[in-house]
Amino acid sequence: MNVHLKVWRQAGPAAPGGLVDYTATGVSADMSFLEMLDSVNETLIARGEDPIAFASDCREGICGTFGVMVDGRPHGPDPCTTVCQLHMRRYNDGDTIVIEPWQARAFPLIKDLVVDRTAFDTIIQAGGYTSVNTGGAQDANAILIPKTVADEAMDSAQCIGCGACVAGCKNASAALFTSAKITHLSLLPQGQMEAPTRVVAMIEAMDTSGFGGCSNEGECEAVCPKGISLKNIATMNREYRKALFANR
Amino acid sequence: MTLDPKIPSGPLSDKWDRHRFDSKLVSPANRRKHTVIIVGTGLAGASAAASLGELGYNVLSFCIHDSPRRAHSIAAQGGINAAKNYQNDGDSIYRLFYDTIKGGDYRSREANVYRLAQTSVNIIDQCVAQGVPFAREYGGQLDNRSFGGAQVSRTFYARGQTGQQLLLGAYQSMMRQVAKGSVTMFAQREMLDVVLIDGKARGIICRNLVTGQLERYVADAVCLATGGYGTAYYLSTNAINSNVTAAWRAHKRGAYFANPCFTQIHPTCIPVSGDDQSKLTLMSESLRNDGRVWVPKNAGDKRPASEIPEAERDYYLERKYPSFGNLVPRDVASRNSKAVCDEGRGVGDSGLAVFLDFQNAIDRLGHATVAGRYGNLFDMYKKITDEDPYTVPMRIYPAIHYTMGGLWVDYNLMSTVPGLHVLGEANFSDHGANRLGASALMQGLADGYFVIPYTLAHYIASTPVEKATTDHAAFAESEDNVQSRIDRLLSVKGSKTPRALHRELGHLLWDEVGMSRTEAGLKRALARIPELREEFWQNVSVPGDANNLNKNLEYAGRVADYLEFGELLALDALHRTESCGGHFREESQTPDGEAKRDDDHFAYAAAWEFQGVGKTHELHKEQFVFENVKPTQRSYK
Numbered sequence: 001m002n003v004h005l006k007v008w009r010q011a012g013p014a015a016p017g018g019l020v021d022y023t024a025t026g027v028s029a030d031m032s033f034l035e036m037l038d039s040v041n042e043t044l045i046a047r048g049e050d051p052i053a054f055a056s057d058c059r060e061g062i063c064g065t066f067g068v069m070v071d072g073r074p075h076g077p078d079p080c081t082t083v084c085q086l087h088m089r090r091y092n093d094g095d096t097i098v099i100e101p102w103q104a105r106a107f108p109l110i111k112d113l114v115v116d117r118t119a120f121d122t123i124i125q126a127g128g129y130t131s132v133n134t135g136g137a138q139d140a141n142a143i144l145i146p147k148t149v150a151d152e153a154m155d156s157a158q159c160i161g162c163g164a165c166v167a168g169c170k171n172a173s174a175a176l177f178t179s180a181k182i183t184h185l186s187l188l189p190q191g192q193m194e195a196p197t198r199v200v201a202m203i204e205a206m207d208t209s210g211f212g213g214c215s216n217e218g219e220c221e222a223v224c225p226k227g228i229s230l231k232n233i234a235t236m237n238r239e240y241r242k243a244l245f246a247n248r
Numbered sequence: 249m250t251l252d253p254k255i256p257s258g259p260l261s262d263k264w265d266r267h268r269f270d271s272k273l274v275s276p277a278n279r280r281k282h283t284v285i286i287v288g289t290g291l292a293g294a295s296a297a298a299s300l301g302e303l304g305y306n307v308l309s310f311c312i313h314d315s316p317r318r319a320h321s322i323a324a325q326g327g328i329n330a331a332k333n334y335q336n337d338g339d340s341i342y343r344l345f346y347d348t349i350k351g352g353d354y355r356s357r358e359a360n361v362y363r364l365a366q367t368s369v370n371i372i373d374q375c376v377a378q379g380v381p382f383a384r385e386y387g388g389q390l391d392n393r394s395f396g397g398a399q400v401s402r403t404f405y406a407r408g409q410t411g412q413q414l415l416l417g418a419y420q421s422m423m424r425q426v427a428k429g430s431v432t433m434f435a436q437r438e439m440l441d442v443v444l445i446d447g448k449a450r451g452i453i454c455r456n457l458v459t460g461q462l463e464r465y466v467a468d469a470v471c472l473a474t475g476g477y478g479t480a481y482y483l484s485t486n487a488i489n490s491n492v493t494a495a496w497r498a499h500k501r502g503a504y505f506a507n508p509c510f511t512q513i514h515p516t517c518i519p520v521s522g523d524d525q526s527k528l529t530l531m532s533e534s535l536r537n538d539g540r541v542w543v544p545k546n547a548g549d550k551r552p553a554s555e556i557p558e559a560e561r562d563y564y565l566e567r568k569y570p571s572f573g574n575l576v577p578r579d580v581a582s583r584n585s586k587a588v589c590d591e592g593r594g595v596g597d598s599g600l601a602v603f604l605d606f607q608n609a610i611d612r613l614g615h616a617t618v619a620g621r622y623g624n625l626f627d628m629y630k631k632i633t634d635e636d637p638y639t640v641p642m643r644i645y646p647a648i649h650y651t652m653g654g655l656w657v658d659y660n661l662m663s664t665v666p667g668l669h670v671l672g673e674a675n676f677s678d679h680g681a682n683r684l685g686a687s688a689l690m691q692g693l694a695d696g697y698f699v700i701p702y703t704l705a706h707y708i709a710s711t712p713v714e715k716a717t718t719d720h721a722a723f724a725e726s727e728d729n730v731q732s733r734i735d736r737l738l739s740v741k742g743s744k745t746p747r748a749l750h751r752e753l754g755h756l757l758w759d760e761v762g763m764s765r766t767e768a769g770l771k772r773a774l775a776r777i778p779e780l781r782e783e784f785w786q787n788v789s790v791p792g793d794a795n796n797l798n799k800n801l802e803y804a805g806r807v808a809d810y811l812e813f814g815e816l817l818a819l820d821a822l823h824r825t826e827s828c829g830g831h832f833r834e835e836s837q838t839p840d841g842e843a844k845r846d847d848d849h850f851a852y853a854a855a856w857e858f859q860g861v862g863k864t865h866e867l868h869k870e871q872f873v874f875e876n877v878k879p880t881q882r883s884y885k
Contacts, residue, residue, distance in 0.1 A: 012796060030521040032632075038526055038747070041800075045745045050792045051800050055314065057487040059527050060628070062412055063318045085631045110458055111797040114314075118435065121315050125427040129420035130379045134299040134697045137370070137377035141334060144388030154381040157416065158409055161317055190379045 001027050001093035005040065007052055008100040013109050019098070022052075029089035033076065034059055034066065036088055037099075053112035061085045061225065064160035067167070068113050069100040074164035074223040082162065082225040102163050104172035106210035117163050119209040120177060126205035127198035128181040130190050149187055156184040158226050165220035165228070171212030176220035178206045179236035180228050186239050196243035203240060251504075251855055251870040254658040255359045260876050261341075264363045267659070268702050272709035279304035282708050283467040285452055287439045287494055289316030291411070291689060292672025293473030294418035295696025301425030303701060308465055309422065310437045310454060312489050317419045320475060320487040321692060324411025325532035325625070327395055327403035328375075328689040330368040335392050339400040341365045346877060347398060348687060351577055352652070352680020353829035353845060354879035355510070355853070357872060359659055360677045367698040368690050372404055374697055378417040382406050396533050396685020397575040397884070403686045408532055408624045414689055418696070437463070438802060439494045440730045442470060442501045442668060445722045448713060449501075449668035453726050455734075457802060460795040462727050464718035468708055469667045471700065472498060473692075476651035476673040478511065480810045480817065481762075482754020484648035485517060485530040491806040492813050495655055495674050503663040504855035504868060506656035506676035508813070509821035509831045512683055513763050514649030515581035518632055519601040523751075528647040529632055531604075531625055533685045536574045536581070538609035538618065539642070541565050543602050547592035553603055553641045564588055572884040579682045579830045579843070580884060582646035586763045587841070589645075596643045605641035646763060650688060652679040652830065653820070656855040656870070660703035661695060664855070666711065669704060671695040676853065681829025734794050737804050742787030746804040749784050753777070753807075753814055761818050766834045770822040774815060778862060781811040812861055819856075819865060826850045838881075847879055 002025045010017030024040050031039070034056050041051035056066035061082035068083060070076035075083040077090065091097070099113065107115040145153075157180070165176035182199050185191030191198070207213075214233060221230040256267040274282065282305050286297045289311040297309040313319065331344040344365040349356060372390070376382065382404050383391040395403035406413040425431040436457040443451035443464070451466040477492035478484040499505045516531045542563045544556055564584060566573045576584075585602050588594065595601050610618050615638065619626070626637045633643070654676040661669045661677070672692040679687065756776055760769040790804045826846035827836040836844045851872050856865040 028522055028524065031524050032526070035524050035526050039524055042745050042747060045747075045789050045791060045800055046743055048741065048789060048791050053797055053799055055799070057313065057318055057489050058320060058323045059488060060323055060529055062409065063313075063320070063322050063487065065313065065318050081631060085628070087631065087634070089634060114797060116458075117314055121317075121423060121426075121433070121435075124420060125423045129424045130377065131424065132374075132377045132421075133302040134295075134374060134421075134701070135370075137373035140332070140372045140376040140382075141389050143376060145384055146388050147384040147386050150381050150384040153379075154383075154407060154413075157381050157413060158407075160412075161315065184381065185379050188379050188381065190377055 001091070003027055003036070003091055004096040006096065006098045009052065009112050010109060012111055027088050029087070031088045032059065032084065033086040033088065034084050053114050055114050056084055059084045062160060064162035067102060067162040067164055069102070069167060071098050074102070074167045075225050080225055080227045102167035104166045104211070106172065106174065107163060107166065117161070119211070120161050120163065120174070122209050123174065123178055123202055123205045124181065127194065127201040128185070130185065131194060143189055145188060153184050153187040156180045156187070156228065156232055159228050160226055162225065164223045164225060166211065168219045168223035169212065170219065171215060173214045174206050174211040175214035175233050175236065176224065176228055178202050179232035182239055183232045183235040186235065195239060196246045199236060199239040199243050249664065249868065251656065251868050252658065253357060253870055254660060255357065256659065260358060260362050263359050264366055271702050271706035274705045274709045276304055280306055282306065283308060284469050284471065284704065285465055285467040286310070286471045286473060287452065288319065288473035288475065288674070289419070289422070290319035290321035290473060290475060290672060291415055291418055291692030292696045294319070294415065294422045295693050296471055296473060296671055296700045297431050298418055298421035298425055299697050299701045300704065301422065301428070301430035304430060307425070307431040308434065308467060309431055310434045310439060312438050312457070314435055316422060316433065316435065317416060319415060320490050321415045321689070322412045323487065324689055325408045325530065326534050327393065327405035327410045327686040328371065328414060329395070329402050329686040330372045330404060330690065331365050331402060332369055332372060334390060335401045337400045339402050343400065344368060344402065348678070348684060349680070349877050350882060351684040352682055353843070353882060354680065354847070354851065354874065355507070355828055355872065356678055356680035358874060358876055363699070364678050364691055364694050367694040370698055371690060371693045375414060375417050378421060380406065380413045380417045393534065394537065397572055397577050398684070411689060414693065418693070439474070440497060441726045442498045442665070443722050443726045444501055444665065445716050445720055446714065448666045448711070450713065450716055451718065451723060453723070453730050458797055460798065462730055464723045464727060466716055466718050468713055469669065469704060471669040471671055471704070472655070472674050473671040473696070474674045476654065477508070477813060478648045478651050480753070480814055481648045481757050482751050483520065483525060483528050483758070485514060485528050488527065491809070493806050493809045496809045496813050498655060498663070498665070498668060500858050502665045503668055503670070504656040504857050505653070505816060506853045506855040507653035507820065508817045509761070509824055510652035510681045510829060511648060512578060512650040512652060512830045513582040513646045515578055515585055515646050516604065516644045517647035517649070518629065519596060519598060519643050519645040529628065530647070530649060531629060531642065531644060533578070535604060535622060535625060538613070538621065539574065539604040539606050540608055541574050541602055541604055543588045543593040543595060549593070553605070562593070569884045576884045577682060577684065579832070582763055583832060585646055601643035601645045603641035604644045606637060607641070610638065650683055652676065652681060652683055656853065660706065661699060662703070662707065667707065669700060671700060681831055733805070734801070737788065737790050737801060737808065738794060740785065740788050740790065742789050744783070744787045745789055746800065746807040749780065749788065750807045750810065753780055753810055757814055757817065761821050764832050764834055765821050767822065770818050773818040774822065777811065777815045777818065784808060784811055816856055816865055820854055823854065823867065824850055845881065851879070
């Protein structure tokens with residue numbers, strides 16, 4: 001099949017950008033979305049033209065590298081699916097697909113579909129860890145954690161840091177990303193000790209990195225490829241209030 | 249040069265303790281004055297950066313991605329081994345050591361493997377302290393499973409995302425050090441050369457992938473944790489950005505490359521669907537715990553699985569290996585898949601696949617239990633193939649997955665270039681000719697958390713280095729080298745894409761240096777690779793310039809390196825006329841078609857010294873001495 005693409009091209013952060021039309025020809029149903037983009041780039045490169053810049057890595061939906069808006073929706077049409085796991089059998093011959101980069105002040109554009117998500121690292125640096133040095137840890141089974149709690153922590157911990165929650169939010173808020181890490185660590189006994197300082201520091205880092213505020217509308221949850229629940233944000237808010245009182 | 253593995257003396261179980269005591273220390277007050285470069289932020293690199301940062305060294309960490317959390321360790325699914333013996337099922341440090349040595353087909357160093365087994369228990373403690381959400385029993389204790397043919401349950405896991413959770417644990421620890429200022433993070437940097445001063449590794453040249461600028465960094469020592477070279481085969485389960493460039497450039501500066509022909513082909517991957525495919529997806533080995541592998545008894549039987557009666561199915565692994573059945577090691581499982589497909593009994597459109605059937609497990613355990621164990625893998629399979637593994641057997645086929653070979657290192661993880669240390673998959677040391685399941689995560693973290701902090705301290709404390717800055721002539725020479733290679737790539741202006749050339753090399757390597765290798769085939773590969781390399785430099789197309797983000801330029805540079813490295817891969821496979829582990833030479837097999845080792849002639853690591861592109865490498869041998877285990881022919885019957 002052939003599909004028509006409208007792809008955001010922008011040479012650099014300061015350069016003007018716009019949608020450019022391409023046609024991907026000979027697309028097979030088994031191709032992934034990225035392989036379809038690869039094939040467009042192959043044609044461009046063979047002609048000596050600048051290929052569309054995008055970053056991808058594992059192509060299995062776990063590294064979080066590749067993320068774009070597909071027809072206005074982060075990661076495309078399928079729920080709980082990264083766009084690298086979207087396959088072209090989802091489309092019909094002659095369809096038009098609009099592909100754009102994440103748009104958020106905290107994620108400045110680098111080129112075409114590639115944005116800079118360093119702000120997520122900054123949020124983790126503010127407290128997204130337990131303060132234990134290598135060596136000297138007690139026996140692993142000395143810390144008992146109920147299975148249900150461990151499972152719940154894992155639900156939050158499986159965030160891949162792709163940024164879809166920010167891109168899907170009208171405020172470009174990083175509340176879902178931030179709250180997932182806060183929830184993961186606050187559920188576990190290992191993370192309790194620092195829970196009050198962590199939540200305050202991470203929220204402050206989120207705010208100063210240029211992300212917007214959360215107005216609790218749930219677009220983030222709807223577009224999260226890993227199904228991270230909105231409950232994480234409620235947990236974060238509760239932890240934040242607890243911390244404020246605890247600090248008094 | 250004779251290769252000195254620097255194995256400590258004394259009984260096996262005391263070597264590491266004794267070595268740690270004999271190693272020199274750097275006092276806490278002085279550590280800040282020593283700069284260490286760590287390239288790569290996977291499990292090995294991130295755990296090393298975090299640990300060395302905590303100790304107080306000035307750590308410079310480099311990664312090719314936009315964030316260190318994206319390294320390919322993140323994709324590991326199944327789990328991590330540790331000799332905790334929590335299940336009281338007969339495990340011990342010695343048993344993990346023995347299984348690993350035996351699984352590696354007796355082509356690894358006893359002392360290294362024993363140390364790996366010893367430190368495995370600390371890794372789990374450390375990761376739990378970090379808050380890694382491992383799977384738990386209802387009583388709150390850690391859950392274990394048996395993995396990859398082990399007869400004990402020693403594998404710890406976090407759903408099907410163990411690599412992700414371990415990497416995030418290491419990444420978070422590293423981010424803590426970034427916040428404290430002891431680790432400085434340089435993301436979006438690709439290392440393109442190691443800089444040597446007075447014969448010692450003192451820095452690197454890297455390209456800032458966003459601005460395109462070449463940058464110089466100086467240090468007292470350099471650690472490479474840049475992963476394996478599976479992507480040389482084009483299609484593999486490795487990530488798109490995984491590559492051999494850092495290791496290869498270090499090799500060209502004097503680091504010997506050991507046992508490159510030891511490549512692991514994973515038996516349970518989703519089969520290739522077409523020419524446009526860019527990568528292969530692994531289905532975790534844990535699936536073989538409950539899935540049964542079969543093909544039709546008769547060649548050419550193209551009926552759907554549901555129409556093939558039980559009597560006409562051949563559960564060939566259960567038939568040939570009654571005691572291990574579907575859980576035979578990866579190399580054995582992969583070769584058997586190839587064998588039945590070569591007989592014309594492969595399934596699917598391509599005939600290059602076998603069934604992995606869960607019907608039996610669903611009948612026995614129920615849909616819910618199977619979904620609980622493998623749900624995310626089944627979903628992933630369905631997304632890719634559009635088939636539902638709950639009702640239709642999965643189709644699987646082997647694919648390149650991991651590389652046991654790598655830069656040669658001694659017991660201290662130091663390469664043949666003084667000061668250049670190599671960690672994780674990038675080194676050759678612990679897995680011999682075949683890696684056991686759930687051992688890669690273990691090795692990466694052992695090297696980074698528990699080995700390098702000791703051995704690097706010893707190197708720094710015992711090796712005086714002259715004061716140097718990036719103005720040193722060695723940096724200028726190195727940068728010129730890198731720059732001229734980039735200029736050359738851009739100036740060809742041909743008509744073939746790097747991908748097309750990479751694909752051609754990959755097909756060649758898969759056919760001739762893949763699951764089964766012959767003298768004639770390897771000679772064909774050795775004749776063809778220089779032609780492909782020539783074609784690359786005559787006709788590659790790299791549009792754009794070097795002054796901004798240019799993914800195709802990055803990729804072209806890596807393909808150029810595969811085209812040099814591939815030749816060494818084939819050369820090593822040609823020289824090793826025995827079969828062992830993942831390296832199967834058709835000329836060397838037992839009457840029933842199993843790999844036949846030749847301990848009299850090949851019980852050594854082949855460490856190759858670079859002599860120039862297109863020139864034959866010089867072979868150095870490190871003889872393996874087995875004082876504790878007696879090499880036997882592996883049997884999984």
